[in-house]
Amino acid sequence: MPEAAGKVDxxxxxxxxxxxxxxxxxxxxxxxGSAKYKQETIERVKKAAKKxxxxxxxxxxxxxxxxxxxxxxxVADIASPFxxxxxxxxxxxAARRGYSxxxxxxxxxxxxxxxxxxxxxxxxxxxxxxxxxxxxEISGWIEHARDMGxxxxxxxxxxxxxxxxxxxxxxxxxxxxxxRSVLNxxxxxxxxxxxxxxxxxxxxxxxxxxRDALRDANIDEIHLVxxxxxxxxxxxxxxxxxxxxxHKPGLVFSLACDLTVGAVQDAFSLRLEPGSDFRLAxxxxxxxxxxxxxxxxYVSQPVEQMAxxxxxxxxxxxxxxxxxxxxxxxxxxxxADS
Amino acid sequence: MPEAAGKVDxxxxxxxxxxxxxxxxxxxxxxxGSAKYKQETIERVKKAAKKxxxxxxxxxxxxxxxxxxxxxxxVADIASPFxxxxxxxxxxxAARRGYSxxxxxxxxxxxxxxxxxxxxxxxxxxxxxxxxxxxxEISGWIEHARDMGxxxxxxxxxxxxxxxxxxxxxxxxxxxxxxRSVLNxxxxxxxxxxxxxxxxxxxxxxxxxxRDALRDANIDEIHLVxxxxxxxxxxxxxxxxxxxxxHKPGLVFSLACDLTVGAVQDAFSLRLEPGSDFRLAxxxxxxxxxxxxxxxxYVSQPVEQMAxxxxxxxxxxxxxxxxxxxxxxxxxxxxADS
DNA sequence: CTGTTAGCGCATTCAG
DNA sequence: CTGAATGCGCTAACAG
Numbered sequence: 234m235p236e237a238a239g240k241v242d243x244x245x246x247x248x249x250x251x252x253x254x255x256x257x258x259x260x261x262x263x264x265x266g267s268a269k270y271k272q273e274t275i276e277r278v279k280k281a282a283k284k285x286x287x288x289x290x291x292x293x294x295x296x297x298x299x300x301x302x303x304x305x306x307x308v309a310d311i312a313s314p315f316x317x318x319x320x321x322x323x324x325x326x327a328a329r330r331g332y333s334x335x336x337x338x339x340x341x342x343x344x345x346x347x348x349x350x351x352x353x354x355x356x357x358x359x360x361x362x363x364x365x366x367x368x369x370e371i372s373g374w375i376e377h378a379r380d381m382g383x384x385x386x387x388x389x390x391x392x393x394x395x396x397x398x399x400x401x402x403x404x405x406x407x408x409x410x411x412x413r414s415v416l417n418x419x420x421x422x423x424x425x426x427x428x429x430x431x432x433x434x435x436x437x438x439x440x441x442x443x444r445d446a447l448r449d450a451n452i453d454e455i456h457l458v459x460x461x462x463x464x465x466x467x468x469x470x471x472x473x474x475x476x477x478x479x480h481k482p483g484l485v486f487s488l489a490c491d492l493t494v495g496a497v498q499d500a501f502s503l504r505l506e507p508g509s510d511f512r513l514a515x516x517x518x519x520x521x522x523x524x525x526x527x528x529x530x531y532v533s534q535p536v537e538q539m540a541x542x543x544x545x546x547x548x549x550x551x552x553x554x555x556x557x558x559x560x561x562x563x564x565x566x567x568x569a570d571s
Numbered sequence: 572m573p574e575a576a577g578k579v580d581x582x583x584x585x586x587x588x589x590x591x592x593x594x595x596x597x598x599x600x601x602x603x604g605s606a607k608y609k610q611e612t613i614e615r616v617k618k619a620a621k622k623x624x625x626x627x628x629x630x631x632x633x634x635x636x637x638x639x640x641x642x643x644x645x646v647a648d649i650a651s652p653f654x655x656x657x658x659x660x661x662x663x664x665a666a667r668r669g670y671s672x673x674x675x676x677x678x679x680x681x682x683x684x685x686x687x688x689x690x691x692x693x694x695x696x697x698x699x700x701x702x703x704x705x706x707x708e709i710s711g712w713i714e715h716a717r718d719m720g721x722x723x724x725x726x727x728x729x730x731x732x733x734x735x736x737x738x739x740x741x742x743x744x745x746x747x748x749x750x751r752s753v754l755n756x757x758x759x760x761x762x763x764x765x766x767x768x769x770x771x772x773x774x775x776x777x778x779x780x781x782r783d784a785l786r787d788a789n790i791d792e793i794h795l796v797x798x799x800x801x802x803x804x805x806x807x808x809x810x811x812x813x814x815x816x817x818h819k820p821g822l823v824f825s826l827a828c829d830l831t832v833g834a835v836q837d838a839f840s841l842r843l844e845p846g847s848d849f850r851l852a853x854x855x856x857x858x859x860x861x862x863x864x865x866x867x868x869y870v871s872q873p874v875e876q877m878a879x880x881x882x883x884x885x886x887x888x889x890x891x892x893x894x895x896x897x898x899x900x901x902x903x904x905x906x907a908d909s
Numbered sequence: 910c911t912g913t914t915a916g917c918g919c920a921t922t923c924a925g
Numbered sequence: 926c927t928g929a930a931t932g933c934g935c936t937a938a939c940a941g
Binding site: 252253255256259265268269274293295297 | 915918
């Protein structure tokens with residue numbers, strides 16, 4: 234039990250033992266060159282620290298070491314399934330390495346993202362892991378961050394010409410594969426696609442994947458209807474579906490989780506049901522998929538793996554190599570594999 | 572654009588202008604006593620700061636002010652819908668007030684939670700907001716935190732005899748109301764309840780609410796079957812439903828979101844469907860509820876409001892009053908109100 | 910094996 | 926109206 238809780242610092246415990254703060258610091262951090270300090274001193278110090286209820290002040294430590302053992306996690310919306318699961322694993326893996334994580338929700342707002350990014354630098358995080366909506370615009374900031382000796386890791390959203398490691402899934406290949414298998418299974422009529430901001434390279438890649446499949450199936454793109462505006466929100470998914478439905482598509486691709494949710498919601502409100510009234514295939518799993526009346530084929534992302542990799546890159550001392558790490562996505566269809 | 576990016580501190584800009592760091596500091600923080608400094612100096616300083624790309628070092632500032640403008644958010648699982656939405660609003664509201672938030676996922680593990688809590692103190696967060704699984708056990712730590720001058724706000728999970736503000740919904744009343752309306756609507760046969768750790772006071776309150784309703788409906792508790800073990804995970808929900816189904820309940824109450832998801836999953840895998848094979852009512856909304864074939868009555872929590880209140884209490888300078896803030900929960904039934 | 914000294918970058922008394 | 930000096934708590938050269 235702490236005695237003078239909350240107000241004990243290194244000096245206190247040093248004076249208490251008639252030692253120097255230096256000694257205490259080194260012992261408490263196991264940072265003594267090589268087999269120095271007698272065992273007895275070590276014991277005494279540790280005991281005293283516990284007894285006095287010493288809690289190191291990470292601020293002071295960070296200031297003097299220029300190392301905070303913190304990372305910033307910047308995502309569009311932590312409440313979305315993908316980022317939620319990502320965050321859990323990421324935070325866990327970071328913690329395993331002694332790191333704490335700041336959370337920022339950008340809501341895909343560019344200005345807000347910039348503010349958060351700089352805020353994180355001011356807080357001297359050692360690294361920031363970001364699913365950025367800035368695209369190539371982020372280059373300048375990355376350089377800045379590197380000048381400050383901070384690591385930057387991008388994930389989820391693709392971007393070109395970026396001087397930072399980038400962790401994504403193989404959006405195009407995965408979507409193409411999914412589309413191919415779906416297109417093969419029957420004649421389809423009009424094909425609808427629900428996507429978000431066309432400037433989002435990840436979404437663009439997914440769309441390309443679909444185009445690849447259409448080409449291979451010798452389907453004219455004239456049968457392709459694309460609803461692409463704004464964000465990847467459920468609201469936009471609803472709106473897009475509504476818009477798409479005017480073309481009575483036999484097959485609908487949704488390119489992001491929230492879009493899918495919105496699309497299904499709107500379909501239901503039109504008394505339509507995926508599987509019977511139209512076929513649905515989508516990128517990423519979505520909540521409640523398991524209890525739709527039919528199986529919805531989807532591209533399943535290796536979220537946990539992404540999060541682990543990002544945590545590793547962010548929490549290792551060395552500057553991570555600038556490379557695009559492309560993870561293979563899986564295919565999901567049958568319910569309840571969670 | 573930053574010139575010597577990342578390496579400019581107060582002293583740099585002070586020397587650059589032949590001023591003292593003190594002057595610069597005061598101007599940049601708008602902390603000049605009362606109408607001091609000529610307008611010109613002020614302009615010069617601000618201009619120079621921008622030009623040199625000055626980024627304040629929050630660590631140093633925090634160290635000297637004993638105020639970090641950070642808060643810790645400690646929840647069981649950020650990937651759950653409730654905490655996810657909570658976190659979004661909380662982080663947003665905190666940011667509005669200049670605060671950054673550390674995220675910790677305890678996974679309802681008591682030891683882990685304790686570790687995180689202390690870690691947060693070491694990082695000198697100004698406040699921590701926690702949905703604690705420690706129950707009354709947390710008292711000691713709260714005292715410790717207060718000794719260190721840190722604010723503590725509890726939410727979501729009830730606990731007695733706690734010297735900190737507590738923000739919850741009226742678990743018992745809400746659940747009782749829901750149960751009453753459901754029990755009235757037909758004769759029910761066996762009533763099943765899926766809950767988690769019996770030591771969780773919030774869950775206990777919800778269960779009490781059901782008991783209240785049974786009593787009012789003159790239903791003997793002999794018809795009540797309770798599945799209560801372990802956590803509130805989907806896995807446990809599945810297992811509990813399986814177990815419950817042996818009693819062929821006509822009505823099932825699920826007391827937490829993830830439990831509900833698990834229960835529905837298991838029902839489906841048994842080729843049972845809520846609405847036709849048994850009635851389901853639950854605490855909290857759950858993902859995909861909208862496309863079940865029947866409406867599921869549920870208690871809807873005022874998440875956003877909770878988050879706002881917590882953010883306000885955490886980010887205000889004054890020590891928040893020790894009080895139990897009980898928010899009324901709503902009732903949901905019809906789909907798509909998001 | 911242990912202690913002295915000097916910062917880390919900023920805010921803040923006090924003097925001018 | 927402005928600056929010099931001090932300290933926040935800790936780490937890390939450099940001595941002994």
